[in-house]
Amino acid sequence: xxxxxxxxxxxxxxxxxxxxxxxxxxxxxxxxxxxxxxxxxxxxxxxxxxxxxxxxxxxxxxxxxxxxxxxxxxxxxxxxxxxxxxxxxxxxxxxxxxxxxxxxxxxxxxxxxxxxxxxxxxxxxxxxxxxxxxxxxxxxxxxxxxxxxxxxxxxxxxxxxxxxxxxxxxxxxxxxxxxxxxxxxxxxxxxxxxxxxxxxxx
DNA sequence: TGATAGATCGGCT
DNA sequence: GCCGATCTATCAG
Numbered sequence: 001x002x003x004x005x006x007x008x009x010x011x012x013x014x015x016x017x018x019x020x021x022x023x024x025x026x027x028x029x030x031x032x033x034x035x036x037x038x039x040x041x042x043x044x045x046x047x048x049x050x051x052x053x054x055x056x057x058x059x060x061x062x063x064x065x066x067x068x069x070x071x072x073x074x075x076x077x078x079x080x081x082x083x084x085x086x087x088x089x090x091x092x093x094x095x096x097x098x099x100x101x102x103x104x105x106x107x108x109x110x111x112x113x114x115x116x117x118x119x120x121x122x123x124x125x126x127x128x129x130x131x132x133x134x135x136x137x138x139x140x141x142x143x144x145x146x147x148x149x150x151x152x153x154x155x156x157x158x159x160x161x162x163x164x165x166x167x168x169x170x171x172x173x174x175x176x177x178x179x180x181x182x183x184x185x186x187x188x189x190x191x192x193x194x195x196x197x198x199x200x201x202x
Numbered sequence: 203t204g205a206t207a208g209a210t211c212g213g214c215t
Numbered sequence: 216g217c218c219g220a221t222c223t224a225t226c227a228g
Binding site: 042044050051052074076077078079080082084097099125126127128168169170171172 | 207208209210211
């Protein structure tokens with residue numbers, strides 16, 4: 001199981017995002033091997049009012065403006081960590097938020113960390129995914145493309161016809177951009193919005 | 203310097 | 216369905 005290389009990430013976020021579906025998020029640590037198949041993610045770009053990078057480089061968003069293939073982790077609503085994959089060129093503030101995944105291995109560790117046993121409650125949501133994988137601010141800036149215990153591997157991409165798009169969850173601006181990508185029909189997609197999300201809300 | 207909104211989640215009504 | 220927890224960044228004064 002080899003990490004996806006730098007070139008995978010050095011493309012625009014809305015191009016990388018659908019290509020992330022079906023890939024495996026892998027963590028090899030003292031807790032053993034953890035892996036999950038990505039089923040939902042969202043693209044964010046520098047000229048995008050919904051993006052953390054929209055107002056320019058800050059201490060918090062510095063990683064987003066760095067080289068592609070690194071991990072951007074931020075603390076949300078005073079309670080949860082959320083993880084992004086940095087995309088595009090070095091110096092450009094774009095990334096893809098990993099929102100949900102289907103647990104594949106290391107399920108007992110995920111259950112212990114989450115305090116839940118149901119498979120759909122382990123990695124289905126950005127805060128849940130980071131908790132299951134033990135990702136925190138300590139992992140901010142980590143290079144996914146080069147020899148760490150956390151990386152993405154090839155996996156098995158879904159049939160292109162099985163990929164659906166929608167507006168991004170919890171975002172009130174730039175609603176015209178259908179930059180949420182998910183595996184249609186997967187029961188591991190986060191459930192915050194209506195089931196038939198292939199439309200753009202008015 | 204204070205108020206407020208936010209890429210969330212889980213518990214309660 | 217609604218609300219609180221409680222950190223970060225931005226904006227108003």
